[in-house]
Amino acid sequence: MGRSFEGEDPLTAALAPPPNETPAEREIRERTECEAKRVSDEIDAQLRRERENEKKRKPVKLLLLGQSESGKTATLKSESSCFRRLTFQLLYCKRQWSEERTSWRCVILLNLVRNINDILDILGREMAAANTPPPRRQSTSIGSPNTSGVPLLKFKDKHRLLRLRLAPLRRVQSDLEQRLGAAATELYMTSATSAAPFDNAAFPSRREREFSVHSTNGWKTALERFRVARRRSGESGVLRRVRDMEDEVQGVIAGCREDMRSVWEDRVVREMLSRRKARVEDSAGFFLNDLDRIARTDYQITDDDIIRARLRTVGVQEYRVTFEHGHSAGSEWRMYDVGDLVPVRLSLRSSCSSISCATRYFDDCDAIIFLAPVSCFDEKLAEDRRVNRLEDSYMLWKSVCGCKLLARTQLVLFLNKCDLLQAKLMRGTKVRDSVPSFGDRRNDVATATRYFQQHFKEILRTYSPVQRPFYVHLTSVIDTKSTAVTLGAVEESILRDHLRRADLM
Numbered sequence: 001m002g003r004s005f006e007g008e009d010p011l012t013a014a015l016a017p018p019p020n021e022t023p024a025e026r027e028i029r030e031r032t033e034c035e036a037k038r039v040s041d042e043i044d045a046q047l048r049r050e051r052e053n054e055k056k057r058k059p060v061k062l063l064l065l066g067q068s069e070s071g072k073t074a075t076l077k078s079e080s081s082c083f084r085r086l087t088f089q090l091l092y093c094k095r096q097w098s099e100e101r102t103s104w105r106c107v108i109l110l111n112l113v114r115n116i117n118d119i120l121d122i123l124g125r126e127m128a129a130a131n132t133p134p135p136r137r138q139s140t141s142i143g144s145p146n147t148s149g150v151p152l153l154k155f156k157d158k159h160r161l162l163r164l165r166l167a168p169l170r171r172v173q174s175d176l177e178q179r180l181g182a183a184a185t186e187l188y189m190t191s192a193t194s195a196a197p198f199d200n201a202a203f204p205s206r207r208e209r210e211f212s213v214h215s216t217n218g219w220k221t222a223l224e225r226f227r228v229a230r231r232r233s234g235e236s237g238v239l240r241r242v243r244d245m246e247d248e249v250q251g252v253i254a255g256c257r258e259d260m261r262s263v264w265e266d267r268v269v270r271e272m273l274s275r276r277k278a279r280v281e282d283s284a285g286f287f288l289n290d291l292d293r294i295a296r297t298d299y300q301i302t303d304d305d306i307i308r309a310r311l312r313t314v315g316v317q318e319y320r321v322t323f324e325h326g327h328s329a330g331s332e333w334r335m336y337d338v339g340d341l342v343p344v345r346l347s348l349r350s351s352c353s354s355i356s357c358a359t360r361y362f363d364d365c366d367a368i369i370f371l372a373p374v375s376c377f378d379e380k381l382a383e384d385r386r387v388n389r390l391e392d393s394y395m396l397w398k399s400v401c402g403c404k405l406l407a408r409t410q411l412v413l414f415l416n417k418c419d420l421l422q423a424k425l426m427r428g429t430k431v432r433d434s435v436p437s438f439g440d441r442r443n444d445v446a447t448a449t450r451y452f453q454q455h456f457k458e459i460l461r462t463y464s465p466v467q468r469p470f471y472v473h474l475t476s477v478i479d480t481k482s483t484a485v486t487l488g489a490v491e492e493s494i495l496r497d498h499l500r501r502a503d504l505m
């Protein structure tokens with residue numbers, strides 16, 4: 001009896017076994033079909049793999065944002081210094097990292113010398129004020145019994161002598177600035193209007209001078225020059241002069257070690273700093289407690305020193321990394337350390353892509369790590385003493401959350417500098433004195449960070465154009481081990497999102 005194909009679709013009909021099929025023919029047919037299916041599955045799997053690889057080939061874009069000194073560059077240094085990944089291409093392969101270490105030595109020496117010169121500046125002013133007879137005194141100097149009832153600081157000849165003996169450090173500071181400036185850096189002026197939360201022409205512009213790396217003329221350029229110099233001239237010429245100068249600087253600093261220690265450990269100097277509420281220990285790039293190790297001609301730089309070194313970033317520094325291992329294997333990451341916040345603040349505020357070059361970094365950005373230094377709850381911006389640093393972080397976070405261009409971007413908040421917060425609270429500083437809404441809550445790190453965290457969370461909920469998860473980590477990014485763990489978790493979640501986004505495209 002013939003088969004009727006009426007009502008059947010032609011493909012089913014074509015694939016149907018022939019009528020009157022013998023058992024032998026059937027076995028051959030089934031074997032052939034089985035093989036065809038295996039080949040087809042293999043092709044499907046291969047296509048899937050290629051699609052995945054294609055998605056991975058699109059670089060993951062990660063932005064580091066936060067106010068100045070929040071720890072953006074330290075986060076990157078922490079990531080690279082412990083070589084979590086075996087392949088740090090471009091900037092952070094091992095050889096390049098070791099070359100970069102040499103350049104960081106100058107930064108650390110500069111930080112150390114600046115620590116002591118800053119103290120000597122204060123000392124000079126206080127000594128001058130103490131020598132001024134009371135009726136002619138211009139200001140109400142600290143320690144004046146006439147104005148505050150606090151006994152005058154008793155400066156001695158020893159202080160005068162120390163200032164004289166440490167005078168060569170002024171020259172060392174300017175030499176180091178020259179040295180770094182000639183290779184890679186330039187002096188940069190910041191102003192209140194460029195760094196206040198929303199620049200306002202009404203703010204008085206207190207100009208500050210701080211050392212900086214410029215994006216177009218940064219470490220990468222500096223190191224490249226060194227490599228070229230070494231290749232061309234071996235140990236001669238420019239390189240030798242640089243080495244001689246470094247040796248000389250290191251020699252002067254080593255020669256001043258005991259005097260620097262005398263200043264730093266002096267009871268009167270400590271009292272002077274305490275009365276001025278100048279917590280030099282909490283300032284960025286503080287190395288005075290490491291004098292014995294650093295102020296030596298045979299100083300061996302450590303990764304920890306590099307993480308703690310302070311050098312202001314200006315502009316946007318791009319770091320490219322291709323991972324070979326782990327869940328990010330095969331993917332390229334582009335990380336942007338956004339040092340200069342002026343364009344960022346402007347573009348966040350405007351949300352208009354034509355206004356600022358910073359939006360180019362926002363475009364297609366997978367994730368932002370936003371660093372908020374929580375130990376700064378009682379500090380003011382260096383750029384504008386009227387703006388509380390925590391408030392400034394809230395403002396910037398609010399702008400990031402509310403930015404339409406970033407609506408699809410994963411936001412990861414680092415409540416950073418928890419180690420400094422802990423030390424500050426242990427010293428007895430009360431959160432509620434600077435943050436009245438904190439009220440009578442317990443004055444400990446857990447309670448304070450929970451409180452700050454809640455505030456950041458509410459801002460995200462209120463201002464985000466679309467609802468998105470709140471990822472938060474308590475960090476002390478100079479602690480490379482724990483930072484590596486945190487970054488590992490963050491990286492995994494960013495990559496998951498990145499692949500999901502690629503699927504949607």
Ligand SMILES: Nc1nc2c(ncn2[C@@H]2O[C@H](COP(=O)(O)OP(=O)(O)OP(=O)(O)O)[C@@H](O)[C@H]2O)c(=O)[nH]1
Binds near residue numbers: 310338340419
């Ligand atoms: N104790 C402590 N110091 C930190 C921490 N994070 C950063 N620092 C230090 O704070 C200083 C400033 O950190 P940077 O990474 O230079 O800050 P930044 O955000 O890159 O600042 P800009 O380049 O001005 O935008 C450096 O000396 C760091 O070593 C932290 O969690 N704990």
Ligand SMILES: [Mg+2]
Binds near residue numbers: 072074311337339
């Ligand atoms: Mg920086």
